Amino acid sequence: MKKITIGVLSVVMLLFGLSTVTAFAAEGQASTSANAAVNVGPYEGVFSGVLYGDNNSRAPIALQMTHRNGVVNGRLYLGEGLYVNAGRCGKTQIPPMVQSANGRTLANNPNKMIVNTSLNVSGFDIGVDLTSTVSADGQTLSAGTSIDLPWICGRDPSYSGTLTRIQ
Secondary structure, X not given: OHHHHHHHHHHHHHHHHHHHHOOOOOOOOOOOOOOOOOOEOOOOEEEEEEEEOHHHOEEEEEEEEEEEOOEEEEEEEEOOOXXXXXXXXXXXXXXXXXXXXXXEOEOOEOOEEEEEEEEEEOOEEEXXXXXXXXXXXXXXXXXXXXXXXXXXXXXXXXXEEEEEEOO
């Protein structure tokens, strides 16, 4: 059970980082040729805010991203303070981390990413629903992750955050 707990909690935080930075969108945009014009999208820039988790915990978060022709590349910086409760599978404080990721926005809405995926951790399939949206004015980014843990854990943690463009 200890291996499951460590694996589940590690995946939970990695997946939030990926969802916030980009992850892999279910609907991607078609690739563009080298001669095509570069379209800078709304995820381009630096955003900063707070990520909220279990037990009224919160941690500072910053995202540094590029968004070109539907492709988002980024780096997430998560500070100290986030707590994860995976029910019977364990509870822990998440250490500060830096995570890189890349992916695509929705083809019909460059302000949004929606991802439904799953990973196998210690023999258990972990479902993950990831969403992020940049506001119409491009000044705020809202992100959320819901983790569908195995029934044995007893609960499905979720995380959310709203970040403000600082650059």
